[in-house]
Amino acid sequence: MSVEVIKPGLLSSLQDAGRRGYASLGLGRTGAMDEPAWRLANALVGNDAGEAALEITLAGPTLRFQRDAVIALTGAVIEARADGQALPPWTSCFLPAGTQLRLGGMRHGCRSYLAVRGGFDAAPVLGSRSTDLHAHIGPLDGRALQAGDVIDIGVREPAAWFRPAQAIQTLRWGVDPQPWLDYARVPLGLLRGHHHGALDDASQRALFTQRFVISKDSNRTGSRMDGALLQLEHPLELVSEATLPGTLQLPPSGQPILLLAEAPVTGGYPRIGQLAAVDLPRIAQRRPGDAVCFRETSMDEARQRLRARDDALQQLIQRIAQRLESP
């Protein structure tokens, strides 16, 4: 069974946990930008943890399901109509064969995730179904969805929590999205980078006090930060070294770039900060025009917050699995 792309939306691509272990060959991990939202979408359709879901940016696609499907939408709350009927977000929905799912815009946030029971069944490339839009590697030859694409859906026993029927159904409960959404109000935790001390005094202060705005020139590789420009005390001639998602680098323009899921594996710009990993999903949900403020954090605090978040996520995923078994 499969799903047909009627309209592609702005930028939608298949993503899973990412392609691990190839950075030394120049190939980054890529993967879902908002990892908890991606995981919860899979949990809500009863999938195994690692299935690929569709990551939707700002404006969603229109899809036709050729067979009965169970879907869930998480991440930024997206306008969703199945044959004209509004679908609730952050819950499990049953769509009978032939349903056309029209996904629209999002009031807040930047990325939604659509999981389908059985998973999107594109052939894995180097162990992953994540799309690397930059290297053109992954499902659909490493590109975003286009009209006319047909994507297979994995075979899975029917979801016990829905009646086989001709009607669209939704659960009477869903996950409270509140703790998992970002409204661009919270300052994001930033560790000092190796070259933070090379910034001039004013720039060192500005990094943790000024309000940046996400530039239009942002994508899955990185978010450019508009705001007062940052400057080095003296110019630096650097030798390229590893970069990671969350690395805040400063090109000569003075406009910092926060690298994201499709970060290049190496870079030669001064590294002035590293975003706390727990805040990566937050930056992933900030769209061009949204504000970003950084507050200084420590490695201990960053690890603690990440552990607490992962524990909460794990518990929630278990609770979802239990409720789906006895809805």
Place this chain on the structure above:
Amino acid sequence: MSHAFADMQLEALAEDAWLLRLGETIDVAVNTRVHAAAALLRAHLPDVECVPAYASLLLRFDLDAHKSDRLREMIEAALSNPSPPTNGTREVTVPVWYSDESGADLQDVATHARMSPEEVIARHSAPLYHVAMLGFAPGFPYLLGLDPALSMPRRNQPRTRVPAGSVAIGGLQTGIYPQALPGGWHLLGRTPMRLFDLEASAPSLCQPGDRIRFQAIDEREYRRLAAETGATP
């Protein structure tokens, strides 16, 4: 610390990542030590992802598998072991069709170096290069060992599209474009070899730490090999 890397700087880069830095220069001796450290860490911490660069090495851990507060000790302990036996360094021969047609900047490089294109070709294909690291695009090798007489600053205006297989010079480095990409390096020629092939058992022709030698071939040989590898002629 008593091991051979006692001069290293170890920096906690992220919750799951450390950077081991052995210098601040692009230099064969420093890069060789980076690869020696990578070999030790891979042998003793097999779950850790090692990403070598010119003078530093990224170590990425699976946070579920290790207690992050013990990582520094684990890295130090792994580096204290004797270097693992190597089966010699891998040497890769890369055939290159050097010409004005396949390398649009061959003439410019010759003019800049005040030598004939033939001498540029001879000097570029003479050294045994070190694959310092891969980056920019999957399979793109940054090679050390360029004859300084050929060094030339990057183009002011990068090309929007450099053909796949292009062999090029940027500053004191040389490299090969695995696929058609934008790029600012000077093009000397083209190889019919596939640098990154997802169908191959080892997707990348070059691995960090390998040695590479360029072998000049003519257009006929290029076209014959390109037909075999499926490279775009």
